[in-house]
Amino acid sequence: MSKKLIVSADDFGFSEAYNYGAVKGYQEGIITVLSLMSNMEAAPHGVNLAKREVPSANLVLHTNFVHGRPVSKPEIIQSLVDKNGQFYRSFQWRGDDPSDQKCIGDIVVTAEDCYKETVAQIERFRELTGHYPNHFEGHSVINKNISAAFHQVAMEYDIHCMTEPEVETKKWHPVHEIMIGNPLFLEILNRGLSPEDFYEDRLGILDSPYEYNIIHLHPGYVDAYILDHSSLTIARCKDLQTACDPAVRQWLKDHEIELVDFSSIYK
Template sequence: MKKKLIVVADDFGFSEAYNYGVMKAYKEGIVTVASLMSNMEAAPHAVKLAKEYPDLNLTQHTNFVSGYPVSDPHMIPSMVDENGKFYRSVQWAPTSPLDTKCQGHVVVSYEDAKTETLAQMARFKALTGHAPNHFEGHSAGTDAINKAFLEISENTGIHCMALLDKETDSLKPAHELVMANNEYMLALHRGMCVEDFINTEGFGLLASPYEINVMHFHPGYVDAYILDNSTLTIQRCRDLQVLCDSRLRSWLDDHNIELTDYNAVYK
């Protein structure tokens, strides 16, 4: 079985500087998918850049923790503060004792997660002219959010990360390597290097029993908005450097791994 790899640049639309880095990672590196945060102010800029490359697969990076919602804030009270802005992930209640990111008391409801996901999907379509062929969550997730995602996926036929390794009548499984490899998560948070990838056999890619596998990165340049609104700063620059490194592409070629996008999950 020939393995296929979907390489996702998360956070497309976070800031204009970051957007330029994502496009470099697509044009000069191995990125095959840009996952758009349609609620962010820099989302139209991201879409404008992407329209020059119609083969770039744009998907939805559903965002509940940065900026302002697409929905009327009064419709999603569990997600926003008194100013109508999303609570940051550090304000969310932890989902397990090992959750070091979420340290607060905010609990997002299933109803609000569903409402805002659909609103961001509508904004995505308004910006791009089409619905996404995949959607996922940004930064923090809960059982309620996964439930909302799965219901939307069932109703729309659009693939989502909450499916994990499940196969349906119309969708093939897409194995999320980041969910299955602690070394991968650690490397993402400290800043990736090519040796991390090669020395771990692609963070379990070579050993994966699945045909289609998915890897997420955050390749981009850093500006004041990123510095003020993200815990990932220099790591984004390192991801960009790694994804454009010819040694990584050679490693994929040597192991007969085919780069693909989310079109591959549809039967």
């Protein structure tokens, strides 16, 4: 069984500087997917940039419940937004797991509100790109209510999504998220990906028993918006540098790992 690898540039649309870096990663590196945060102010810039520079790129939806303003009217998704109509940040959420170090607050979002906003962001994606995505996933946080909403949307729209457990259907191949359960996940996320992470197979690509695998990167440039609104700064630049390293692409080739996007998972 040959291994196929999807390499996603998450957070596309987060800021204009980040958009330029993500497109560079697609043009010159191993990025195969641009995952769009359709609710963000820089989303139209990202879509227009992609249409101009990489028109064949696979744009998918990076569903976002923790940054900026929602696509839905705030009054119909009250569990997700504060009194100013802004999304609650992830640290304000209550996690499913008491040991969760990210979600340490007391906000409990409902599956109904997550469903409404996911649908709204999918429809905004269509408005921006002219088509529905062939995949969607969640940004930053996932819990049982988000998973329930994602499952409902995936079946109604017939779109593949990444969630635990994965939606099972005969219409697409299962996709394995390489870093799930990997003890190095947070280390690599926070410092940024290095070429050695590939050469020493710290990601676990070679050991994966799955045919279709995915890694989520954040390859991009940093601007004032990123500095003010994200804990990932230098790591984004490191991800971009590694993604564009020719030796990394050669390592994948040497190990017969095929770079693909989400169009390849549909049967």
